Amino acid sequence: MEVRSLEKAASILRSFTAKAPEWGVRDLAAHLSLARATTHAYLSSLAAAGFLRRTSKGRYRLSWNLAELGAELTASLPWFTPARTALADLALATNSLGFLCVLEDARVVCINRALGDPDAPPDALQTDFVLPANATIAGKILYAHADLPPPTFVKFTPSTITTLDEWQGELARVRQQGFAHAVEEWISGYCALGVPLVHDGDVVAAIGVQLPTSRFLSRERSLLARVRRAAEQAVRSRPRPTS
């Protein structure tokens, strides 16, 4: 199994979105700057393997098998779909990068991102979703509401939290204020702000936005209001219990 082939297959699948759900060989080859023969070979292989399906017009769409795989993944997270919708709205409304993170084996895993600029190129499939707990607001929020030993204090910028004292003080603040923010603690030139996502009384995720420092500092208060609204929207719009 060649990794490069699989990666190309993944980038092809990623071209199929809600806005562009159907592709023909010619259009997709142009879109991805691939040779038409290569594109054709990948599309037919992906269809034969059940990742894509051919329409009656000889074009291609994502196979419903992928919806099934996605559903298996989110089956235990009833809040995922509404949170994803709220995140997309949030990113668009604030023109920023929205993110949704959960804790998994004491690691902060980013499970969804949303790009606020509708004209920006879509991100490629990511292979690593683990974020540094000590340098991200998702880390602060999720650790503040879990009973865990402190994370590893890797230094990313001059502002990164690197001592236990700072860390514990910050978590106490996050618990008290109900939100977390970070000014260039992970990536120079970027700030972030987020709140816990609460489902049935438990903090299940962190939802927030990241944006350039220049656009962050003057807008922090209005951003916080908007992020809080997204967290409430995600909870309010969850499906009612069935029967």
Added chain:
Amino acid sequence: MEVRSLEKAASILRSFTAKAPEWGVRDLAAHLSLARATTHAYLSSLAAAGFLRRTSKGRYRLSWNLAELGAELTASLPWFTPARTALADLALATNSLGFLCVLEDARVVCINRALGDPDAPPDALQTDFVLPANATIAGKILYAHADLPPPTFVKFTPSTITTLDEWQGELARVRQQGFAHAVEEWISGYCALGVPLVHDGDVVAAIGVQLPTSRFLSRERSLLARVRRAAEQAVRSRPRPTS
């Protein structure tokens, strides 16, 4: 891009379910009767390409990229998730094969299936979801509520509808009764029963069950009640509008 490799990759992905969300190399090799080295090579390639991710314990889980692909696919179908849940309940309650079908370019496409016997082996990824309209209850239901020319009358069994007169009579009956049934019209030894799934006043899908004739004939009335309940459940449990 080798089709066989992609198919193996697909069957590996399909092993990751809500009930078995995490696999190590050794367990998965045993589960799929594959060599351990082969399994290892596929798992690392799938992780490198972003289909799977490695946990901190060196095991594997589906990547959230797949949830995103699935979400792109179902983004325009707000009724999909509740319908999928209702279908799973229906199949289990009736010990049958449940199915959810939609119309696409005048073709009947099965977009989800559920196996009512929890101990049955999971189905492999399917490469062809198009069903014959004239021989299936999904075809009858979806054609009955659409404005389409008649389908091709391929004969599968002695009971298959093969004339325009029969077909038009059957569609009128389906519209009047609000359900469709079929006794060995597609596959000898199997019967099916289903109802329309209505969302915001439109017939968006057909939901139903297929089971052996021996278990069907005596239970048709109770099956119909159960299938109707599933259709109502799917509609009742859809998320409330957001803001």
